[in-house]
Amino acid sequence: MSTIYHVPKVHFGKNSLSELSSILDNFKNNLIIIDKNLINHASLNILKNNNFSLISVDTSTEPSVDYVDELSLQVRNIINLECVVGIGGGSSLDIAKALANLYTNPGSAALYQGWDLLNNPSLYTVGIPTLPGTGAESSKTCVLLNKVKNLKLGMNSQYSVFKEVICDSNLLKSIPKNLFFYTVMDAFFHCMELLNGFFRSPFSDAYAQQALKLIDDIFSSDDPMSDVNLEKAMLASFLGGSAIANSYVGIIHPLSAGLSTVFGTPHSVANCIVMQAMEEYYPKEYNLFMSYKEKNNYTLPTGITKNLSNEEYLKLYQSSICHQKPLINALGEDFENILTLDKVVNLFKMM
């Protein structure tokens, strides 16, 4: 038995961003959280006549408890705030959800990292993804780095599901070629990892299978960023987020988290780097991944895990192996006897 949470209302397709203005009109006070790189974004130009506060956020590093707590001081001072809109990649969307949760739940974000710890419903939340793949638009979490506890953990809660999402594929047109590959592959990894795991649910399987089919359409075509494919990418990301919200990832995400923790490698590219060493565990998907990459001449950073000190390899190992839930999902309770220090170091050396 499982409980699946869905975004109740999704505006989908080119120009669906035009819905935002009338959504904001439903509320007395709105707050828009936007990636600082998007501050001159077309999406804001259409809102001239709307009433909203604006906070641009720094997503050059992954969002942390400290950063969200600091923003929250400012947000809690907005009187009668009713609606929070997030515009951007996964980090901006997660920050928006966290701030909406913290407006109605007192104290630090750290108090709510875990499962079902939020006591009060959040504000009305609207998500507008500008990068397809993260799944933040349809997930029931908002992931934050907790530097004190040295972990990355979400506020997993029904209140962390957006109430409304706008999936406008026009917003994806300017994504650089390689970044488009990395970010869509994030959805690919969510789906293939869960489908290869022990913990399964029929809903997650169905969404994941459909997302993988869409992703295969995209990267088997001659123009992965055509209008039709951008819509497919939006949909694959949404379905992948819904799928993973009710399941677990596998080996790739933990090793990728190791890279992000030790080298600050952005999540989506870190996943792709790790996949290059995953032929042993996911042979079918490894071949698919490599065929997508080669057909379209996507490039990946190489050699970042070569010739490290023993201490650095140990750090990589430790910050990977601590992700128990996904590793149990992939390998069983015995995962530490399979992914030994030597084994993990060898995997990193292959990347």
Added chain:
Amino acid sequence: MSTIYHVPKVHFGKNSLSELSSILDNFKNNLIIIDKNLINHASLNILKNNNFSLISVDTSTEPSVDYVDELSLQVRNIINLECVVGIGGGSSLDIAKALANLYTNPGSAALYQGWDLLNNPSLYTVGIPTLPGTGAESSKTCVLLNKVKNLKLGMNSQYSVFKEVICDSNLLKSIPKNLFFYTVMDAFFHCMELLNGFFRSPFSDAYAQQALKLIDDIFSSDDPMSDVNLEKAMLASFLGGSAIANSYVGIIHPLSAGLSTVFGTPHSVANCIVMQAMEEYYPKEYNLFMSYKEKNNYTLPTGITKNLSNEEYLKLYQSSICHQKPLINALGEDFENILTLDKVVNLFKMM
């Protein structure tokens, strides 16, 4: 561009019915609408300590405006009603949704038949399907027969989406063999008709393709009503309902509506009867349907459209051809020149 509505919260899997008691505890006053054939159903035994009113409904004929208006008089007298639960097949679920809408919107149900005519949000609604295939659990409508206007039309509205659904496959175990086939085929027809139509949306396509895959798994297996397949049927129905909520059916449903109007044939079996004459329009799906039927020795009523009077054939034609939207979806604006009286009569004679 399209707007997709989802059920926000779905409890899925065997024994998920156990969630109902704690859902009811969230509200001061609850109303349970249940098919009168299910009045001794196990689902009610678990609710001994809960506070609710109960109305058993007659679903031997399709729900009508008159019937719902009559029930509504009674329901509007329940003071401080907050939550309406529907338990049963598509008719019971649709009646529950209609009554929840009418509690907060004055006047006859007929006022709200159409698109986006409800002015006020409905009560909290919970759907518990006991027949898989109708899709009423995930649709954004509740279909009612309007005898005055001689049409069948839903309250199409975001407020007609259940807030919470319980998909417990244990509830499907006692469905008779043939009925199981007919009702799951309802989802099959929703999906294949929309995928063969002109009006398409990526979301609907994705849900429909996945539902068809699940249905193919079910009827290609040696035991279509195994535990695993009952879960797949629940999921296929849910996905099919979500798919059709944002699209249109094709030729089968209009002709099936003709049979229901003229002979009172229940919806799901009427669809199957019509499919037997659809090889010309849907050859691939016709073959699939026949293979499912033959592999599992399902039987259908035969000959009900043979040897009718000209007047009866004319009635069948008229009550089919009036369903313009799906017929335009299937055949284009010119559909009346394709489905002439002679053609439609010949199709009915093939059934």
